[in-house]
Amino acid sequence: MTPWRLLITPPARGAWNMAADESILEHIGRGASLPTLRLYAWTPACLSLGHAQPFADVDVERLKARGWEVVRRPTGGRAILHTDELTYSVIAPSDEPRVEGSVLESYNRLAQALLLAVKNLGLPVEMKDNAAQDNIPRNNPVCFEVPSTYEITVNGRKLIGSAQARKKEGVLQHGSLPLTGDLSRICQALVFENESTRENAAKRLLERAATVESALRRQVSWETAAQAFVEAFEAQLGLKFERGELSESESRRAEELLKEKYAHPSWTERV
Numbered sequence: 001m002t003p004w005r006l007l008i009t010p011p012a013r014g015a016w017n018m019a020a021d022e023s024i025l026e027h028i029g030r031g032a033s034l035p036t037l038r039l040y041a042w043t044p045a046c047l048s049l050g051h052a053q054p055f056a057d058v059d060v061e062r063l064k065a066r067g068w069e070v071v072r073r074p075t076g077g078r079a080i081l082h083t084d085e086l087t088y089s090v091i092a093p094s095d096e097p098r099v100e101g102s103v104l105e106s107y108n109r110l111a112q113a114l115l116l117a118v119k120n121l122g123l124p125v126e127m128k129d130n131a132a133q134d135n136i137p138r139n140n141p142v143c144f145e146v147p148s149t150y151e152i153t154v155n156g157r158k159l160i161g162s163a164q165a166r167k168k169e170g171v172l173q174h175g176s177l178p179l180t181g182d183l184s185r186i187c188q189a190l191v192f193e194n195e196s197t198r199e200n201a202a203k204r205l206l207e208r209a210a211t212v213e214s215a216l217r218r219q220v221s222w223e224t225a226a227q228a229f230v231e232a233f234e235a236q237l238g239l240k241f242e243r244g245e246l247s248e249s250e251s252r253r254a255e256e257l258l259k260e261k262y263a264h265p266s267w268t269e270r271v
Contacts, residue, residue: 002096006230006241007038014046014071014082019257021172022074023250024091029169033250035092037233037241039226044069045083047189050076050163055269056191063189070189072268075163075174081189084181084211086225088114089174098237099171103164104149109237110173111150114160117232118152118177121225123215125154157210178211180219 009020017040027033046069047058057079058070068081090110092099099106111127118125128151152160162175184202192198212220233239246254261267 001238001240003034003242004092004239005034005036005244007036007040007244007246008226009038009040009246011041011043013044013263014042014048014069015262016254016258017042017046017087018048018071018073018262019254020246020250021089021091021174022257022261023253024089024246025167025169025172026253027247027250028091028093029167033247034242034244035096035098036089037230037239038089038091039229040087040089041085041222042082042087045081046071047186048073048080048082049268050078051165052076052271053078054271059189059191066188068189070268071262072270073163073174075165075172077161077163079186079190080161080176081183081186082176083185084179086177086179086222086229087174088177088229089172091170091172093170094166096171098239099173103166106171107162107164107173108150110162111152113233113236114162114175114229115152116236117225117228118154118159118212120228120232121212121216121220123154123159123212125152125159127152154210154215157208157215159210159212159215177225178209179222179225180211180213183209183211 024033024036024038028035044067047063049055049070049072051073063070094100098109115125115127129149151158160175160177162173164171164173184205187198187202187205192201230241234241
């Protein structure tokens, strides 16, 4: 069985986080890196857009006024404001048993590990096999308000937002577990018709999404959540992790991708 690498990287800018994930994917694609579970965080707070999400969704003035950044992900989905959260990425060759098959098949396998991780934190979570649309507009810009297949919920509210990309180099899936804070803050970074619409969107989001703290009524540290992820992925997926770091080659390529792509307007504002 091929070993997997565990990467726990320090909090970083959104553009660097996305560059690092893509660099790892490229290296895995040519056999230069092991399949990887990476756990990380963001500083400063950063709004991430899905691969094909319109940049026009972003209220740039409000975003800058709050000191937040913006980045476009290599994966699909809708906007997430990354702050006060644990972010994971799973990166592996397309024929690796945990991610092989269709998007939904691999998404389901990984969701089982995510489900166990948050259960082990004491959360009464469940997984919904089918996305119930609940009259949510298709063009809704907010990830945590849009239901998805194999969605993990707590008390009926969405808890983890994930997205996947399948490329010739392999599979990249990353996602966010909000630990604490006000999830409706994202509405301050997005464009709405008027303030009433913004306020309604914020209220609706709080009804449909949860943080670990709001569900447990106590805080869970980033380190505790990270350990729960590691243990659940090993138990559910039969993995044994080797703790590692980015290689020199991965770090160099991440810096190139940061400058050429993820921190460049030609990528961020491309749609």
